[in-house]
Amino acid sequence: MRRAVILIVILMLSTSQVFAAPAYGTRMPERNKFFGGLQYYQIFERDLNNDNGNMKSSQEHILLSYGVTDWFSLDLKASMGTIEHHAIDGTKVKYDRPLWGGGYGFRVRLYESGALKVVGGFQHISIHPRTVKRNGEKNNAILDDWQGSALVSYDLKKFTPYTGLRYGATDYLHRLNNDANRVYVDEDRRFDAVLGVDVPLNEKVWINVEGAFGGGQALATSVNFKF
Numbered sequence: 001m002r003r004a005v006i007l008i009v010i011l012m013l014s015t016s017q018v019f020a021a022p023a024y025g026t027r028m029p030e031r032n033k034f035f036g037g038l039q040y041y042q043i044f045e046r047d048l049n050n051d052n053g054n055m056k057s058s059q060e061h062i063l064l065s066y067g068v069t070d071w072f073s074l075d076l077k078a079s080m081g082t083i084e085h086h087a088i089d090g091t092k093v094k095y096d097r098p099l100w101g102g103g104y105g106f107r108v109r110l111y112e113s114g115a116l117k118v119v120g121g122f123q124h125i126s127i128h129p130r131t132v133k134r135n136g137e138k139n140n141a142i143l144d145d146w147q148g149s150a151l152v153s154y155d156l157k158k159f160t161p162y163t164g165l166r167y168g169a170t171d172y173l174h175r176l177n178n179d180a181n182r183v184y185v186d187e188d189r190r191f192d193a194v195l196g197v198d199v200p201l202n203e204k205v206w207i208n209v210e211g212a213f214g215g216g217q218a219l220a221t222s223v224n225f226k227f
Contacts, residue, residue: 022041022210023164023194023196023210024075024105024121025153025160025196025198026119027198027206028073029226030070031067031068031069031070033066033067034065034066035225036065036225037062037063037064037208037224038060038061038223039221040058040221042057042058042218043055043056043057043059043217044056045217051088052088052172055084055143056083057082059079059082059125063076063077063222063224075103075105077103077125078101079103079127080100080101081098081129082094082096082098083095083127083129085141085172085174095130097130099130101125101126102126103145106122107119107120115154117153118153119150119153120149120151122147123146123149124146125143126142126143126145127145128142137176138175138177141173143170145168145169147166147167148168149194151163151196159199161196161197162195163193163194163195165192165194166191166192167190191214192213192214193212193213194211195211196209196211204227205225207221207222207224208220208222208224
């Protein structure tokens with residue numbers, strides 16, 4: 001089982017050279033159990049390199065997590081979202097008609113003692129809105145969001161706060177007619193502090209709220225359940 005888990009991790013990490021998507025928190029499904037959920041994720045601003053301005057994104061996700069073991073889970077997303085690019089010259093292109101998207105990732109419980117838990121993870125999201133015609137030209141956009149995180153939580157029974165760091169990068173691929181230009185997030189703004197909380201509504205349902213501050217400004221909220 002450990003060899004299979006290690007192989008899955010290597011395959012996921014090999015899909016990109018960089019690792020800012022929501023970190024999911026530290027609550028993980030037990031072996032052969034599932035978590036589901038509905039999540040809204042807002043990227044308020046991510047600065048892009050080489051004077052390419054900044055971008056924003058609003059996303060909706062259907063979440064599914066599976067416990068491969070009691071300490072390792074796979075996380076999947078079916079997604080829709082919008083992208084808004086603000087160029088440094090003041091030009092704005094808004095892709096506000098969602099088409100499709102998705103994501104994947106994993107989490108590993110690194111340490112647990114009583115109410116204290118430490119979890120590491122990796123997440124990726126890709127958003128593909130519809131084509132936008134502007135000034136007679138076709139504009140296509142893809143947003144790729146990556147992050148690797150380390151989180152520490154403490155279970156206070158009525159709620160579980162957590163904090164940590166994530167290292168992330170946002171790739172914004174803009175295609176004007178047939179010419180593609182991939183723009184990366186500013187390299188000096190890839191680290192974020194993460195603050196979040198899980199609030200149980202009952203034994204099977206809980207609410208998660210998570211914010212990222214630093215290199216990017218983002219907020220994720222979700223309703224989750226186990227089955």
